[in-house]
Every structure is written in structure tokens, then in C-alpha cells.
Amino acid sequence: MAQFTDIAASLERQAIELPSWAFGNSGTRFKVFGSPGTPRDPFEKVRDAAKVHEFTGLAPTMALHIPWDRVDDFGALSRFAADHGIALGTVNSNTFQEADYKLGSLTHTDPRIRQRAVDHHFECIEILERIGARDLKIWLADGTNYPGQGDIRRRQDLLAEGLATIYERLGPDNRLVLEYKLFEPAFYHTDVPDWGTSYAHVMALGERAKVCLDTGHHAPGTNIEFIVAQLLRLGRLGSFDFNSRFYADDDLIVGAADPFQLFRILVEVVRGGGYAHPEVTFMLDQCHNIEPKIPGQIRSVLNVQEMTARALLLDFEALRVAQEAGDVLGANAVFMDAFYTDVRGELADWRQERGLPADPMAAFAASGYLETIAAERIGGQAAGWDA
Numbered sequence: 001m002a003q004f005t006d007i008a009a010s011l012e013r014q015a016i017e018l019p020s021w022a023f024g025n026s027g028t029r030f031k032v033f034g035s036p037g038t039p040r041d042p043f044e045k046v047r048d049a050a051k052v053h054e055f056t057g058l059a060p061t062m063a064l065h066i067p068w069d070r071v072d073d074f075g076a077l078s079r080f081a082a083d084h085g086i087a088l089g090t091v092n093s094n095t096f097q098e099a100d101y102k103l104g105s106l107t108h109t110d111p112r113i114r115q116r117a118v119d120h121h122f123e124c125i126e127i128l129e130r131i132g133a134r135d136l137k138i139w140l141a142d143g144t145n146y147p148g149q150g151d152i153r154r155r156q157d158l159l160a161e162g163l164a165t166i167y168e169r170l171g172p173d174n175r176l177v178l179e180y181k182l183f184e185p186a187f188y189h190t191d192v193p194d195w196g197t198s199y200a201h202v203m204a205l206g207e208r209a210k211v212c213l214d215t216g217h218h219a220p221g222t223n224i225e226f227i228v229a230q231l232l233r234l235g236r237l238g239s240f241d242f243n244s245r246f247y248a249d250d251d252l253i254v255g256a257a258d259p260f261q262l263f264r265i266l267v268e269v270v271r272g273g274g275y276a277h278p279e280v281t282f283m284l285d286q287c288h289n290i291e292p293k294i295p296g297q298i299r300s301v302l303n304v305q306e307m308t309a310r311a312l313l314l315d316f317e318a319l320r321v322a323q324e325a326g327d328v329l330g331a332n333a334v335f336m337d338a339f340y341t342d343v344r345g346e347l348a349d350w351r352q353e354r355g356l357p358a359d360p361m362a363a364f365a366a367s368g369y370l371e372t373i374a375a376e377r378i379g380g381q382a383a384g385w386d387a
């Protein structure tokens with residue numbers, strides 16, 4: 001197996017994008033529990049995201065969600081982020097909260113509503129230009145609840161049409177990243193339910209269209225690392241939305257539910273050349289409904305770093321030899337050796353050598369930042385939920 005010293009330099013290239021909505025209040029259909037210190041505007045979300053980066057060195061960008069993060073002057077928000085040591089990243093569109101979109105957005109039968117959805121994406125592209133970021137990420141809630149409710153096939157055509165109109169408007173350095181999700185809020189059929197559908201659409205669009213893989217958006221038991229391998233092989237993995245799930249789209253802390261799955265995914269990322277590759281954005285898509293949000297994000301990026309380190313330690317050459325020899329148990333042992341390697345001590349040293357706290361969770365708790373914002377911020381903002 002590789003030694004930690006062999007991978008220390010590679011770890012420096014890791015960058016994980018934080019979702020602005022992780023810092024806002026969120027909840028379930030039962031209750032949104034507010035938490036003290038919740039940001040009241042996108043500037044305060046930037047301040048919180050910057051803290052995660054300050055304590056971990058792992059999170060140099062924050063993704064926006066429009067309209068939740070709409071401000072008058074995106075240039076000012078961008079400069080504010082730079083002043084706090086981070087940049088703004090992916091712009092996520094939102095066509096799932098307006099009454100108009102009840103029966104669909106880009107796939108709606110009404111051309112006025114389809115145009116409204118297209119215009120919203122044009123606005124997102126303008127924001128991308130204003131903040132100098134690359135990716136427009138589209139997740140659509142479009143789908144139906146009952147057989148016969150919609151013309152599944154026509155909706156695919158409308159979707160292709162809408163996406164093509166949006167894609168044409170992108171700047172030369174922008175990308176369109178299309179996220180899939182098996183179900184919810186639509187329960188019978190979803191218009192982009194799986195990686196194959198997303199792949200079919202992005203292939204029709206062009207080179208700068210990619211697939212977003214949200215780890216929480218699959219049926220139970222799905223072999224997600226296979227999808228990672230395939231999309232990397234096809235050159236179409238644009239981004240990850242990392243989170244954990246036990247049951248459905250739980251949006252829990254990445255690596256919390258199934259650390260071994262996260263390891264297997266990251267092994268395929270390393271194997272496929274996707275690690276620290278500019279083509280693949282490592283994003284989190286999480287909500288912290290009951291735990292404190294900034295520590296939740298710190299824990300999350302550390303979990304990704306820890307599993308990345310273990311994946312980088314995998315002896316790919318020994319694995320290849322065992323695989324070639326048909327040594328089933330030998331190959332599995334090489335794989336599991338890397339997974340079971342405890343890298344926490346070495347990562348603490350790695351951080352200290354780079355002027356970061358050995359224990360970012362403890363250092364953040366001791367910093368008093370949570371107490372300060374709890375005192376300063378009254379009436380914090382919901383992450384697009386009704387608080």
C-alpha cells in the first residue's frame with residue numbers, strides 16, 4: 001500500500017464546494033427548527049462558508065441557489081467572498097417553488113410557463129457571468145404522480161428543446177450540468193430520473209454539458225460507483241452532490257450513513273482520473289436540520305478528505321496484479337486494506353504542517369464564532385423553506 005507521505009501532496013489539490021443552502025434553516029415536512037445564528041442574507045452565508053474553509057483549507061467555493069441567493073449586486077457578493085478568502089461557484093436554478101411550476105417547468109404543456117423556466121435559466125447564466133463562475137446546475141422537479149397524467153414522451157421532447165435553448169445561451173467557458181433524481185416530488189415518473197436520461201440529454205446538447213451525480217438520488221442498493229466509473233469513462237461526469245441517505249433523499253452528512261460506499265465511489269474517482277480534475281466539481285448538497293450547520297459542513301468536508309486519502313492509498317498496482325491473476329480474495333484484501341487504514345492522525349499532522357488546526361471541529365468550537373453570530377443575527381433566513 002502507498003504511504004501517507006506519497007499522497008500528502010495530492011491531498012492539497014482537493015477542493016469541495018459548499019452549498020449556500022446548508023447554512024440556512026431547513027427542515028422536513030413536519031417542522032423547520034430554526035437555529036441561532038442562521039444567516040439573514042447571502043453575505044452572511046458567505047461569511048459562514050468562509051469559516052469552513054478557514055478551518056479546513058478544503059472549501060474554497062460556495063454554490064449559489066437562485067432565487068434564494070438573489071442580491072442586487074452580484075459583483076459585490078463576489079468581491080465580498082474574495083475578501084473572505086473564497087469564491088462563488090456553481091449557480092443552481094430553481095423551478096420547483098412557484099405555483100406556475102406545479103405541473104412542470106421545462107416540460108410544462110403551457111408554452112408561457114416553459115418560457116418562464118427558460119428565462120429563469122437565462123437569469124442564472126447572467127449571474128454566472130457576473131460572478132465569473134463556470135457551472136449552471138439544473139435539477140428539475142418535473143414529473144407526474146399518476147399514470148396517464150402526462151405524455152412521458154412529449155415531455156422528453158420539450159425537455160430537450162428547453163435545455164437546448166438554455167445551452168445555446170451559455171458563455172464559451174460555461175457548462176450546463178444536469179442532475180438526475182429517481183423520484184420526489186413526483187412519485188410516478190420523473191423527467192430526469194437516472195444517469196442514462198441525463199446522459200442522453202447532455203450528449204444531445206454538446207461538449208460542455210455534463211451529468212451531476214447526487215449520491216442521495218438513487219434507488220436503495222444502486223451501485224453508485226459503477227455509475228461514477230461509467231460517466232468518467234464517457235467524459236461526462238460534471239459534478240457530485242455529496243450527501244448521505246438511509247432511505248431516500250435524506251441530505252445527511254456525507255460519509256455518515258455508509259462510509260464504505262463513499263470510499264468505493266472515491267476509488268472510482270481516483271481510478272478514473274476524476275480526483276482534483278477540473279472537470280469534476282466536488283460539491284456537497286446537504287441540509288443540517290437538527291445539527292449546527294457550520295460544524296456540520298466542517299465534518300462533511302473532513303469526511304470527504306478522509307475517504308479520499310484512503311482511496312489514494314489504495315495500491316492500484318497490487319490490485320491490478322491480483323485482478324489479472326484471478327485472485328478474488330487477494331484483490332478484495334488489497335481493496336479492504338486501504339479502506340480500513342486509519343488516516344486521522346496523519347491528516348491532523350498534514351493540517352498542522354499547513355498552518356491549519358489539527359482538529360478543525362474543536363478549533364471552530366473554541367473560536368466563539370457560533371456564539372458571536374447567534375448574538376448578532378436575529379431572524380435568520382430559511383434555505384427556501386417556510387420557517
Ligand code: PSV
Nearest residue numbers: 092139179181214241249285
Ligand atoms: C432536491 O432533491 C435537491 O436536493 C436536488 O438534489 C438539488 O441539487 C437540490 O435540491 C438543490 O436544488
Ligand code: MN
Nearest residue numbers: 179214241285
Ligand atoms: Mn442535489
Ligand code: MN
Nearest residue numbers: 214216217249
Ligand atoms: Mn436532492
